[in-house]
Amino acid sequence: MEQTINVTLRVWRQKNANTDGKFESYPVSNVSTEMSFLEMIDVLNEQLIKEGKDPIAFDHDCREGICGMCSMYINGRPHGPWHANTTCQLHMRAYKDGDTITVEPWRANSFPVIKDLVVDRSAFDRIIQAGGYISVNTGNAVDANAVPVEKQKADSAFAAAACIGCGACVAACKNSSAMLFVSAKVSHLSLLPQGAPERKTRVMNMIAQMDKEGFGACTNTGACEAVCPKEISISNIARLNQEYLSSSFTTAE
Amino acid sequence: MLNSKIPAGPLEQKWVDYKGHCKLVNPANKRKLEVIVVGTGLAGASAAASLGELGYRVKAFCFQDSPRRAHSIAAQGGINAAKNYQNDGDSVFRLFYDTIKGGDYRAREANVHRLAEVSVNIIDQCVAQGVPFAREYGGLLNNRSFGGTQVKRTFYAAGQTGQQLLIGAYQALERQVALGNVKMYTRHEMLEIVKIDGKARGIIARDLVSGKLERHFGHAVLLCTGGYGNVFYLSTNAMGSNVTAAWKAHKQGAFFGNPCFTQIHPTCIPVSGDHQSKLTLMSESLRNDGRIWVPKKKDDNRKPNDIPEEERDYYLERRYPAFGNLVPRDVASRAAKERCDAGYGVGTTKQAVYLDFRSNLINKYGRAEANKRGIENPDEATLVALGKEVVKEEYGNLFDMYEKITGENPYEVPMRIYPAVHYTMGGLWVDYELMTTVKGLYALGEANFSDHGANRLGASALMQGLADGYFVIPYTIGNYLADEIAVKPISTDHEAFVAAEKEVNERINTLMNIKGSQTVESFHKRLGKIMWEKCGMARNEQGLKEAIAEIQALKKEFWSDVRIPGDINEYNPELDKAGRVADFIELGELMCLDALNRNESCGGHFREESQTEEGEAKRDDANYSYVAAWEFKGNHEWNLHKEELSFEVAKPSQRSYK
Numbered sequence A: 001m002e003q004t005i006n007v008t009l010r011v012w013r014q015k016n017a018n019t020d021g022k023f024e025s026y027p028v029s030n031v032s033t034e035m036s037f038l039e040m041i042d043v044l045n046e047q048l049i050k051e052g053k054d055p056i057a058f059d060h061d062c063r064e065g066i067c068g069m070c071s072m073y074i075n076g077r078p079h080g081p082w083h084a085n086t087t088c089q090l091h092m093r094a095y096k097d098g099d100t101i102t103v104e105p106w107r108a109n110s111f112p113v114i115k116d117l118v119v120d121r122s123a124f125d126r127i128i129q130a131g132g133y134i135s136v137n138t139g140n141a142v143d144a145n146a147v148p149v150e151k152q153k154a155d156s157a158f159a160a161a162a163c164i165g166c167g168a169c170v171a172a173c174k175n176s177s178a179m180l181f182v183s184a185k186v187s188h189l190s191l192l193p194q195g196a197p198e199r200k201t202r203v204m205n206m207i208a209q210m211d212k213e214g215f216g217a218c219t220n221t222g223a224c225e226a227v228c229p230k231e232i233s234i235s236n237i238a239r240l241n242q243e244y245l246s247s248s249f250t251t252a253e
Numbered sequence B: 001m002l003n004s005k006i007p008a009g010p011l012e013q014k015w016v017d018y019k020g021h022c023k024l025v026n027p028a029n030k031r032k033l034e035v036i037v038v039g040t041g042l043a044g045a046s047a048a049a050s051l052g053e054l055g056y057r058v059k060a061f062c063f064q065d066s067p068r069r070a071h072s073i074a075a076q077g078g079i080n081a082a083k084n085y086q087n088d089g090d091s092v093f094r095l096f097y098d099t100i101k102g103g104d105y106r107a108r109e110a111n112v113h114r115l116a117e118v119s120v121n122i123i124d125q126c127v128a129q130g131v132p133f134a135r136e137y138g139g140l141l142n143n144r145s146f147g148g149t150q151v152k153r154t155f156y157a158a159g160q161t162g163q164q165l166l167i168g169a170y171q172a173l174e175r176q177v178a179l180g181n182v183k184m185y186t187r188h189e190m191l192e193i194v195k196i197d198g199k200a201r202g203i204i205a206r207d208l209v210s211g212k213l214e215r216h217f218g219h220a221v222l223l224c225t226g227g228y229g230n231v232f233y234l235s236t237n238a239m240g241s242n243v244t245a246a247w248k249a250h251k252q253g254a255f256f257g258n259p260c261f262t263q264i265h266p267t268c269i270p271v272s273g274d275h276q277s278k279l280t281l282m283s284e285s286l287r288n289d290g291r292i293w294v295p296k297k298k299d300d301n302r303k304p305n306d307i308p309e310e311e312r313d314y315y316l317e318r319r320y321p322a323f324g325n326l327v328p329r330d331v332a333s334r335a336a337k338e339r340c341d342a343g344y345g346v347g348t349t350k351q352a353v354y355l356d357f358r359s360n361l362i363n364k365y366g367r368a369e370a371n372k373r374g375i376e377n378p379d380e381a382t383l384v385a386l387g388k389e390v391v392k393e394e395y396g397n398l399f400d401m402y403e404k405i406t407g408e409n410p411y412e413v414p415m416r417i418y419p420a421v422h423y424t425m426g427g428l429w430v431d432y433e434l435m436t437t438v439k440g441l442y443a444l445g446e447a448n449f450s451d452h453g454a455n456r457l458g459a460s461a462l463m464q465g466l467a468d469g470y471f472v473i474p475y476t477i478g479n480y481l482a483d484e485i486a487v488k489p490i491s492t493d494h495e496a497f498v499a500a501e502k503e504v505n506e507r508i509n510t511l512m513n514i515k516g517s518q519t520v521e522s523f524h525k526r527l528g529k530i531m532w533e534k535c536g537m538a539r540n541e542q543g544l545k546e547a548i549a550e551i552q553a554l555k556k557e558f559w560s561d562v563r564i565p566g567d568i569n570e571y572n573p574e575l576d577k578a579g580r581v582a583d584f585i586e587l588g589e590l591m592c593l594d595a596l597n598r599n600e601s602c603g604g605h606f607r608e609e610s611q612t613e614e615g616e617a618k619r620d621d622a623n624y625s626y627v628a629a630w631e632f633k634g635n636h637e638w639n640l641h642k643e644e645l646s647f648e649v650a651k652p653s654q655r656s657y658k
């Protein structure tokens, strides 16, 4: 049941992309364990504003674990300690009185810091632009039931499409690889018959863009899968690799 | 003065005739026409992508870091369409009729019929884009049912339908970005509409990273900026959802339609304390399988599973036998409030009722699975285990979400739920073509007032957003732009742009220079409290009058004592929020004014003065069968224009779900 605890936050503060950052510590007292992690930061920010200090900038919007906006690296783990969870869904129940909690932004060269805990993830949008879609103009569609899709395939496509584009996989990876994110999209679209015609070019173009954005190579450590809030499976990376290989052979001519 | 431009002819021919006769813009001319789309949720992303495909030069804006994160992403339960794949008697007419009736006869017939017609195309389009809707074992699409209907017409993707639809629209949009047809501006906020010779010709936007103001020209401007439920502070909307774009348009001459029509959703996780920053919805689709009840005894402190069946009051099934747990949202919300106010609420705050899955988990799903697998005489534990697997597939993420927030496992104990602000049927007044009262300025999706009357049926907002963006605006905008092909792009050095930017700049400076003592958040909370208590689930004359006075006082206090940290020319979320809260305060006053004017109960608008003996909402068609369209006249001043509603096909009757 509800308790009140006191914690210390060690937070990365960085004014903007062009300045160096550093950690600052803040005590936060009388935190209800029913609060979400972000509500705890709301309380701290209210306090900072009242003291005439700059509140901590962080990305968030839905606070329901679906928009992919929140992005804190908490005690060395993207999105904090809970399994299959986003920062906004983490609750203070996870902590004890007296804990010190270190909070950093996603760290990756392809995700430059904008301010404090806010980073620029537009690289993900550019990867989608490179091929993460099915080319069908509005009005061109046939009846939705004209093409049956095997339930199992539809379910696997859905599981891959559940990716929220948060970037935790990149933040967790020692190589800052974006393979889990890219493979989720490639899998989602290539598992469906509607995505088949562009299967080969899609994977090539998305990988090329991923490399261009400066994301690292995948060395199969599995760190991404372990922190992914939507439990995107690393088997998607294997599928991507197969797609990539077969595409490289056939598109060579 | 209001011209809704509804085409003549029989209801089912109107849209067909319109499409057959509206003006077209040829491909070469489309390339010379620029369109600004503000907002890239379902309505905006679908509009921007479709207009880009047609060849218009589109600029799209959103305040998040990516269009994929718009509030639409959070929609859970599903999207309606009159496909009748279930062969259960559905049709375009039935979807039209359910929507008009569900909206308590306060929506326009012509718009709603068009919505029902294009609903079928939406599903086709989304499937073609790769939206992974739920399917049956035979590979065909599955459906579930939602409140206010007796057919199964809701398409869904577990509890993440909005996410999957938005990803589809987002991908279509990014494809147009890659092709150079759409230029996307993320982390940008529109802060003013620029009008030249009475027509919308552009916007002033602020780059939220650098804080710099920018001028953008467009031959037409589309606002797809979502709803304003956050005027109540606590709502199921995303934290950033706001009214600012619509409000700026309103002050530039766009009338605001039915601002007081707010949807309070019956099934949300209850408030747990003062720290609460938002409320979380538990999708209406759960009412398919969950039964709502409270103890028959007042202040019953037993654990829910210890309360025997005969001591439970399934009050929706009792009061509304025909629709039971699937009555429309307004009806279900008021019934929950009635039970809690009468002292039957549950949980520590007593402001909650139970949503219980156990009986369906065991009897419906558990037994079906046991049959399928040929397990004879299964015991209860087996049934529960089997049922859980099915429920997990249908709603999994929602159950997990509930557990993370409350620390309780809803497979074992019933969910505690309570109504919360969810959606706004009101919005910018638009005509049949989705144009506001400002020429060339359109409103799509939740930002307009158009299709849901006084109460929206579940799974119809996604349908409307995508209908507007994919299938309506591509036609109606052509009808306007066909006459604009001779207009060369106007330089943003034009005096109207200069003046608009100056105005925005001054307002930001004024805000920053108040340097008061109270935070933006604290004002927002106070506004929310006034709105919830006096303009929430039940409203009365005295309360509304008090609310107006309190809001006016709050506005004064805000403009003399708000404290905004940081600087203008930097990333400063507190400054962004201050502008939004300032607009919410003004909107709050108009909502109360509208609620005060409408001395009848209809849909989600419940005036205590107007109820039947059984406590149901009582409409007053003789006096209020109109859309209230408010014209901004100046500080605290509005003029009311009435668009009379005429019902030629769905004749108004007192709604009954009994």
Ligand SMILES: Cc1cc2nc3c(=O)[nH]c(=O)nc-3n(C[C@H](O)[C@H](O)[C@H](O)COP(=O)(O)OP(=O)(O)OC[C@H]3O[C@@H](n4cnc5c(N)ncnc54)[C@H](O)[C@@H]3O)c2cc1C
Pocket: B038, B039, B040, B041, B042, B043, B044, B061, B062, B063, B064, B067, B070, B071, B072, B073, B074, B075, B076, B077, B078, B079, B161, B162, B188, B189, B190, B191, B224, B225, B226, B227, B236, B237, B238, B241, B242, B244, B245, B281, B283, B422, B423, B444, B445, B446, B447, B458, B459, B460, B461, B462, B463, B465
């Ligand atoms: C939790 C939840 C669940 C829901 N579930 C369902 C459901 O199952 N079925 C259903 O039919 N409906 C559902 N709804 C309702 C539905 O999701 C929304 O009504 C709908 O998605 C709104 O879409 P939209 O495109 O109009 O606006 P939004 O998705 O809110 O998009 C608004 C866009 O405008 C931008 N924006 C806003 N202001 C500005 C500005 N000033 N400058 C620049 N950009 C701006 C934002 O960045 C965003 O891109 C649900 C709603 C909630 C809250």
Ligand code: SF4
Pocket: A162, A163, A164, A165, A166, A167, A168, A169, A170, A180, A181, A184, A224, A227, A228, A229, A230, A231, A232
């Ligand atoms: S794969 Fe998982 S961790 Fe990576 S972006 Fe998608 S949801 Fe986030």
Ligand code: FES
Pocket: A059, A060, A061, A062, A063, A064, A065, A066, A067, A068, A069, A070, A086, A087, A088, A089
């Ligand atoms: S704020 Fe949307 S996922 Fe966390």
